[in-house]
Amino acid sequence: MFRRTYGQRATKHGNPAARLLLDTMERKKSNLAVSVDVIKSKDFLAIVDAVGPFVCLIKTHIDIIEDFGPPLIDELQALSSKHDFVIFEDRKFADIGNTVALQYSSGVHKIASWSHITNAHPVPGPSIITGLSSVGLPLGRGLLLLAEMSTKGSLATGSYTKDAVRMARAHRDFVIGFIAQRRMDGIGAYENDFTEDEDFLVLTPGVGLDTKGDSMGQQYRTPREIVFGSGCDVIIVGRGVYGKDYHLTEKIAEQAKRYREEGWAAYLERTIA
Numbered sequence: 078m079f080r081r082t083y084g085q086r087a088t089k090h091g092n093p094a095a096r097l098l099l100d101t102m103e104r105k106k107s108n109l110a111v112s113v114d115v116i117k118s119k120d121f122l123a124i125v126d127a128v129g130p131f132v133c134l135i136k137t138h139i140d141i142i143e144d145f146g147p148p149l150i151d152e153l154q155a156l157s158s159k160h161d162f163v164i165f166e167d168r169k170f171a172d173i174g175n176t177v178a179l180q181y182s183s184g185v186h187k188i189a190s191w192s193h194i195t196n197a198h199p200v201p202g203p204s205i206i207t208g209l210s211s212v213g214l215p216l217g218r219g220l221l222l223l224a225e226m227s228t229k230g231s232l233a234t235g236s237y238t239k240d241a242v243r244m245a246r247a248h249r250d251f252v253i254g255f256i257a258q259r260r261m262d263g264i265g266a267y268e269n270d271f272t273e274d275e276d277f278l279v280l281t282p283g284v285g286l287d288t289k290g291d292s293m294g295q296q297y298r299t300p301r302e303i304v305f306g307s308g309c310d311v312i313i314v315g316r317g318v319y320g321k322d323y324h325l326t327e328k329i330a331e332q333a334k335r336y337r338e339e340g341w342a343a344y345l346e347r348t349i350a
């Protein structure tokens with residue numbers, strides 16, 4: 078899986094959201110996802126429009142938008158068509174199956190109706206996948222399990238990470254991969270390496286070219302360390318792209334271009350190495 082191209086992997090994948098993401102990465106020559114963590118709709122849409130040409134995916138935290146309303150989703154979807162990117166709501170579900178099914182389908186945000194991909198903590202056990210897949214699978218959605226985190230002192234390590242991988246392998250129709258800091262196959266850490274038809278995408282936050290972290294426990298590595306060194310597939314960048322200047326869309330686009338180039342060079346290095 079490490080050396081196969083995104084395009085080759087797209088043709089083989091059984092889940093439509095995974096295929097869409099891999100195809101988009103190949104088509105746009107981008108493994109950059111931008112995490113747009115701002116609280117006003119206007120800023121959110123301006124950033125998405127500025128980085129849109131350079132990303133394969135936009136990651137949202139829809140619950141932090143203060144002036145949220147359904148029209149925001151229409152505008153996000155219009156930008157997704159205009160710029161050709163996948164949408165990932167970083168909801169981090171963590172409750173019992175029945176509750177997460179309701180949180181995913183209903184409420185103010187109706188996440189399943191617009192987000193191609195979402196994610197969940199494995200902490201409740203496999204029932205969280207059953208609950209979410211009852212809503213997402215008929216819609217062609219995909220789920221990522223949080224196998225590791227980028228923060229200092231994370232508890233998602235060792236046997237917890239292994240169990241996340243076991244849960245994913247048992248639900249390959251809906252679980253398309255992991256949020257993790259390294260690829261989860263071929264590292265000899267698990268009883269069996271993945272088989273040919275087990276293709277889990279690894280999306281990795283904690284990416285920065287200019288700083289090593291923030292004052293709240295976040296830790297950054299470079300795109301090359303992540304994609305070439307650790308075999309991850311998608312780099313997720315937030316403040317490294319939009320920084321403090323999120324009213325300066327030219328500067329934001331420039332940064333997105335920079336991260337995209339770094340991420341893609343690391344991918345080429347890995348596929349031809």
Ligand code: 5IU
Nearest residue numbers: 112226227228256282283295314315316
């Ligand atoms: N995020 C992490 N680390 C993790 C997980 C999620 O940073 O382990 I799971 C989210 C939090 C934020 C984005 O939305 O990814 C990273 O933003 P910055 O690049 O601004 O740190």
